[in-house]
Amino acid sequence: MTRSPHPLRARDLGYAQRVCVAKAGKLMMETGQLAPRARVGLxxxxxxxxxxxxxxxxxxxxxVPFPVELMLLHLNPGFDAANHEPLAGLCADLGLPAHIEVTDFGPRAFSDENKKKSACFYCAWLRRKRLFDLCGQYGLTHLAFGHNADDLSATFFLNIFQNGRVDGLSCRESFFEGRLTVIRPLLLVDKKTIIRAAKAWELPVFSNPCPMAGKSMRHEAETWIKDICATGKKRAVNLENALGRWQRDRDAAPR
Structure with missing residues (x-):
């Protein structure tokens, strides 16, 4: 029996998929997220x-008109040591190299080891530190995160109310004297479009077993923004466009 191609290999894309690919491509070009022979950890x-x-x-x-290498990086936080299994099949189907690692970051964030910081902050810090280590280990030049337009809005207001500063999420950010560049290709794509695209691509999304899922300060900010935007039809679009334009202008690649 002939095996049907994976949806990611198919040429015909639906509307939500095309929006994701097009908006990411435009942002990547405007902010110089990729370069020839980039080695990108996802x-x-x-x-x-x-x-x-x-x-x-x-x-x-x-x-893109130049060679780019991709590698999947997954750090299981340790609440469920097997829930990442769908990723292995996806990477095999796409011919994509992967580093999949089960950590103890989640349980450590809730242990006596972490008495001063929030569990979410500590777990995220441990994950990012390990991701940076892996980029060095595999000689990766870029590290890509999946933050979207909703994340940008939530982060912007969290920074104002919690930290007293005006800041968002960078489209492109340099670390270690330029040896590693963090990029966020989906930063101008809204969550609803991303969800529709994931369904169309039949992606193996799995649940987050963290005890803080849906209870963090970020979730509070997201809920507050949704409540504000629910009272006006254009508020969500205007907020997305305004913050997206502001962040893109800040990170625009030099001409």
Whole structure:
């Protein structure tokens, strides 16, 4: 029996998929996210955002006019040591190299080891530190995250109310004296479009078993923004456009 091609290999894309690929491509070009012979680590948690980011990058790699290498990086936080299993099949189907690692970051964040910081902050810090280490280990030049337009809005207001500063999420950010560049290709794509694209691509999204899922300060900010935007039809679009334009202008590649 002939095996049907994986949806990520198919040429015909639906509307939501085309929006994700096109918006990511435009942002990547305007902010100089990729360069010839870039070696990109894809930080994939298994959630809908990071999996769509993987799908978009797999397609953009075939479009950009220079060679780009991709590698999936997954750090299981340790609450469920087996829930990442769908990723192995996806990577095998796409011919994509992967580093999949089960950590103890989640339980450590809730242990006596972490008495001063929030569990979410400590777990995220441990994950990012390990991702940076892996980029060095594999000689990766870029690290891609799946943050979207909704994340940008939530981060912007969290920074104002919690930290007293005006800041968002960078489209492109340099670390270690330029040896590593963090990129966020989906930063101007809204969550609803990402969810529709994930369903169309039949991506193996799996749930987050963290005890803080849906209870963090970020979730509070997201809920507050949704409540504000629900009272006006254009508020969500205007907020997305305004913050997206502001962040893109800040990170625009020099001409």
């Amino acid at each position: 930080a994939v948690s298994g959630g809908v955002d990071s999996l769509v980011m993987l799908a978009v990058m797999a397609i953009r790699r075939r479009i």
